[in-house]
Amino acid sequence: MSPSPQSSGTTTYDVIVIGAGPVGENLADRTRAAGLTTVVVESELIGGECSYWACMPSKALLRPVAALAGARGVAGSREAVSGGLDAAAVLARRDDFASHWKDDGQAAWLESVDVDLVRGEGRLDGPRQVVVRTPEGTERTLTARHAVAVCTGSRAVLPELPGLDEAHPWTSREATSSPAVPGRLVVVGGGVVGVEMATAWRALGSEVTLLVRGGQLLPRMEPFAGESVATSLTEAGAVVRTGVDVAAVRRESPSAPVTVILEGGEEIEADEVLFATGRAPRTDGLGLETVGLTDGSWLEVDDSCRVTAVDGGWLYAVGDVNHRALLTHQGKYQARIAGAAIGAIAAGRPLDTSPWGPHTATADVAAVPQVVFTEPEIASVGLTSQEAERAGRRIRVIDHDLGRVAGASLYADGYRGQARIVIDLDRGHLIGATFTGPGVSELLQSATMAVAGEIPVDRLWHAVPAYPTISEVWLRLLETYRQ
Numbered sequence: 001m002s003p004s005p006q007s008s009g010t011t012t013y014d015v016i017v018i019g020a021g022p023v024g025e026n027l028a029d030r031t032r033a034a035g036l037t038t039v040v041v042e043s044e045l046i047g048g049e050c051s052y053w054a055c056m057p058s059k060a061l062l063r064p065v066a067a068l069a070g071a072r073g074v075a076g077s078r079e080a081v082s083g084g085l086d087a088a089a090v091l092a093r094r095d096d097f098a099s100h101w102k103d104d105g106q107a108a109w110l111e112s113v114d115v116d117l118v119r120g121e122g123r124l125d126g127p128r129q130v131v132v133r134t135p136e137g138t139e140r141t142l143t144a145r146h147a148v149a150v151c152t153g154s155r156a157v158l159p160e161l162p163g164l165d166e167a168h169p170w171t172s173r174e175a176t177s178s179p180a181v182p183g184r185l186v187v188v189g190g191g192v193v194g195v196e197m198a199t200a201w202r203a204l205g206s207e208v209t210l211l212v213r214g215g216q217l218l219p220r221m222e223p224f225a226g227e228s229v230a231t232s233l234t235e236a237g238a239v240v241r242t243g244v245d246v247a248a249v250r251r252e253s254p255s256a257p258v259t260v261i262l263e264g265g266e267e268i269e270a271d272e273v274l275f276a277t278g279r280a281p282r283t284d285g286l287g288l289e290t291v292g293l294t295d296g297s298w299l300e301v302d303d304s305c306r307v308t309a310v311d312g313g314w315l316y317a318v319g320d321v322n323h324r325a326l327l328t329h330q331g332k333y334q335a336r337i338a339g340a341a342i343g344a345i346a347a348g349r350p351l352d353t354s355p356w357g358p359h360t361a362t363a364d365v366a367a368v369p370q371v372v373f374t375e376p377e378i379a380s381v382g383l384t385s386q387e388a389e390r391a392g393r394r395i396r397v398i399d400h401d402l403g404r405v406a407g408a409s410l411y412a413d414g415y416r417g418q419a420r421i422v423i424d425l426d427r428g429h430l431i432g433a434t435f436t437g438p439g440v441s442e443l444l445q446s447a448t449m450a451v452a453g454e455i456p457v458d459r460l461w462h463a464v465p466a467y468p469t470i471s472e473v474w475l476r477l478l479e480t481y482r483q
């Protein structure tokens with residue numbers, strides 16, 4: 001690559017990407033492939049939250065839980081299993097999947113795709129300009145000919161509670177990277193991080209108490225999803241409490257136990273407390289005010305991921321930081337769309353912003369898939385029945401007990417699971433689906449294709465599921481629909 005160094009010490013590239021998480025990496029790859037000189041600025045590790053403190057280490061902790069449950073779920077293999085998980089082996093495998101918190105491999109990949117890397121904290125300094133404070137304490141100025149893309153992701157949010165700072169609570173970072181299994185763990189928050197980490201650490205041997213302030217776990221999903229996770233966590237020996245609020249936290253010294261104090265005064269003692277209470281954008285100190293935006297805010301974008309409040313169309317915000325869908329695969333999808341848009345504009349071609357067009361991230365609003373890797377797995381795409389109703393859609397909801405499908409009963413003895421599809425009666429296609437049960441994560445892409453492809457239900461009737469697989473639930477759901 002040949003950026004243009006200037007006498008003032010600035011270096012000019014076609015595209016500057018701030019943040020080399022999965023999204024920044026993919027965006028840089030796309031703009032480079034479009035023939036644009038591209039530089040990425042990264043303040044921590046190339047690969048971002050996902051590689052070191054989120055998706056990869058959390059799933060490495062959870063996969064052995066599912067593997068053990070799988071073996072225990074079938075007569076014959078059940079008898080071959082003795083004891084629980086080997087925590088040391090699980091943590092060692094987790095460390096491998098987090099690349100031992102080193103990014104040499106990802107740095108080599110960036111080099112291989114001809115993207116430049118500047119290590120340091122980047123901030124906007126007016127239109128098309130980025131200043132980087134390097135680890136050595138110097139400042140370097142970069143200028144973009146075409147686009148600056150903010151891909152700085154999100155961080156865990158902690159509530160303001162008396163005693164919380166001194167209690168050194170776990171966030172998702174400690175929960176995914178802890179080198180040891182705490183004897184007692186309190187998890188606050190019943191969202192995705194809360195239920196996944198409660199599942200993992202309970203299986204690794206912690207006494208887990210999950211504190212949820214609302215009435216259900218996984219409140220953004222179909223209610224039966226949270227109910228199935230609550231049941232299985234309880235069966236696994238965790239304590240799940242809904243309708244409880246944490247009022248304060250106390251820890252006398254770093255090595256002392258932590259006490260979680262509930263509204264009403266009840267105290268729960270533990271070795272660690274994890275706050276899994278949501279995310280905030282990593283946009284504080286990013287110089288947003290130099291381009292007319294508010295420091296620390298989520299960045300609102302159009303469907304090509306251009307920041308709507310900034311004139312000139314040069315500023316993009318892609319991934320978690322735009323708050324459209326806080327998921328790696330969705331952020332990477334946005335990166336492909338935004339990369340294509342930046343490439344098209346730089347080449348003087350018009351954007352095609354029609355729904356499902358090459359420069360429109362339509363799936364963000366219509367077909368976001370998500371797997372929660374709990375026991376049982378939860379897999380969902382598109383709208384829940386409640387969301388569809390709130391949006392005023394005329395829908396039909398079809399449910400089926402997955403345990404009654406031949407392939408599922410072969411998969412695990414006494415298979416417990418549920419399937420729900422949401423059909424838009426005016427459009428004649430699926431707009432949402434939710435599955436719970438062992439192994440349903442691999443069922444999800446079929447539903448995602450039906451939703452994103454807007455496949456008419458009458459045509460799905462001809463997509464024959466192989467016998468005997470869990471996918472046969474599609475036939476049962478469609479039979480019910482046609483009755």
Ligand SMILES: Cc1cc2nc3c(=O)[nH]c(=O)nc-3n(C[C@H](O)[C@H](O)[C@H](O)COP(=O)(O)OP(=O)(O)OC[C@H]3O[C@@H](n4cnc5c(N)ncnc54)[C@H](O)[C@@H]3O)c2cc1C
Pocket residue numbers: 018019020021022023024041042043044045046047048049050051053054055056058059120121122123151152153154172176193282286318319320321325326327328329330331
């Ligand atoms: C515990 C947990 C588990 C998860 N599991 C899954 C999962 O299984 N599947 C899934 O799809 N999603 C999962 N997610 C969500 C997923 O981690 C995020 O959606 C994803 O990491 C977002 O990618 P990103 O590139 O936008 O941001 P990030 O991964 O946060 O990367 C942003 C990068 O920008 C850098 N940066 C920030 N500010 C600056 C700056 N000023 N200058 C330079 N660099 C900067 C950061 O150091 C970081 O490397 C999980 C999240 C958590 C917390």
Ligand SMILES: NC(=O)c1ccc[n+]([C@@H]2O[C@H](COP(=O)([O-])OP(=O)(O)OC[C@H]3O[C@@H](n4cnc5c(N)ncnc54)[C@H](O)[C@@H]3O)[C@@H](O)[C@H]2O)c1
Pocket residue numbers: 159188189190191192193194196211212213214219245246276277278279325326327370371372373
């Ligand atoms: N498998 C996956 O795909 C996966 C796994 C983990 C995280 N993620 C992503 O990461 C994002 C963040 O997950 P998360 O679980 O941190 O956030 P979340 O927003 O999904 O859940 C946070 C929960 O904490 C509760 N909460 C907030 N403040 C609270 C307080 N003071 N006391 C008690 N409860 C409180 C909220 O009501 C909410 O239910 C999610 O949007 C998700 O998409 C995905």
